[in-house]
Amino acid sequence: GLVALEALALGVPVVASRVGGLPDIVVDGVTGILVEPARPDALAGALVRLLGDPALRREMGSAAKLDVQRFSLDAYSGRLSEIYWELAADSRPDSTSRIPSADP
Numbered sequence: 001g002l003v004a005l006e007a008l009a010l011g012v013p014v015v016a017s018r019v020g021g022l023p024d025i026v027v028d029g030v031t032g033i034l035v036e037p038a039r040p041d042a043l044a045g046a047l048v049r050l051l052g053d054p055a056l057r058r059e060m061g062s063a064a065k066l067d068v069q070r071f072s073l074d075a076y077s078g079r080l081s082e083i084y085w086e087l088a089a090d091s092r093p094d095s096t097s098r099i100p101s102a103d104p
Helices: 002-009 040-051 054-071 073-091
Strands: 014-017 032-035
Touching (some): 002 054, 032 040, 040 054
16 A cells, blocks of 8 residues: 555556555546456556556546645644544533532
């Protein structure tokens, strides 16, 4: 997965099998091409398609540079912060609940 992320960050479209985390990283038809596992014919076809179409490579490469930003530290820390704030908001007592007082 790391090699795919590095390639995408450099604007290189990725051809990969649909295994592990690769389908989460490569957006099929947008930032690269995903093929079924154990299909060397499909892998070769995808490579030939990209090698033969410079415009498609440029288009996917440009999309890859933009899309890979969703894996950046800023994106992750921002999303993590959102999750914490959502959890904190969900854990507050609602305005209709009554907190018992310490006085009898």
